[in-house]
Amino acid sequence: MLIEWKDKYRTGIAEVDHEHQELVALINALHEEAKKAAEADVEGFFGDLLAAISAHFALEERAMREAAYPEYSAHKRDHEKLLDDLRDIMDLTEEAGAPQADALGAAIDAWFTTHFATFDARLHAMPIARR
Template sequence: MTLIKWQASFSLGIPSVDHEHRELIGAINTVYDSMINNADPAIIESCLEDIYADVSSHFALEERHMREAGYGEYEAHKEEHEELLDQIRNMMDLFEENPDSGRIILQQELSDWFSVHFSTFDARLHDKLGDHH
């Protein structure tokens, strides 16, 4: 099952950033599938660790683009990134403590956790930094 489908609004017009957006969506969909199919919690945990690492480096890339462009919303966008990393870390901790209830929370929250940032903060970044051809 596909949790998050790619949407044009997820594209910033910066190829390296867009490539990572696609990869992150793929990774989230994969871990979601493993949860639905009751995969071994250790496998899910290691997928989540990979996602956490990829998201951290993705945020760093975006922040670099923002700084280079002197983007006005940099501080707020960076704060939101930090908030998102805290949120996923909390979900991962919950899952580690109790895979059964953690799984339910992840299944409910992962899609929003991801898509809301893409369609708000990242979309505004697109308006400023993306190519508009």
């Protein structure tokens, strides 16, 4: 397993925590698929992952806007960086004609575990978190 869910990732916002757990499962599945090389449906997985991540970011960004959350801009920038990184890895995969399991694993793991544990963990401070 590439990413293991940890309690410290919990934001206290039920929808966000639920989606984070789904994203972790999806990323782990994509990583497993990428390791299988030839027969891997990595592009299909990338499509699913990008869609799930984009929808998830939209949810967080909407909640932050509604709460007039002061860290909104910085948080959104970090989301955009992940999407850029993911697209870069998709391009790498396409150019190489093979899944880049290591690059994918390293980037996603570092970015996600960091983003979860910092920006997302701080969502606790939002009024919406107290619902």
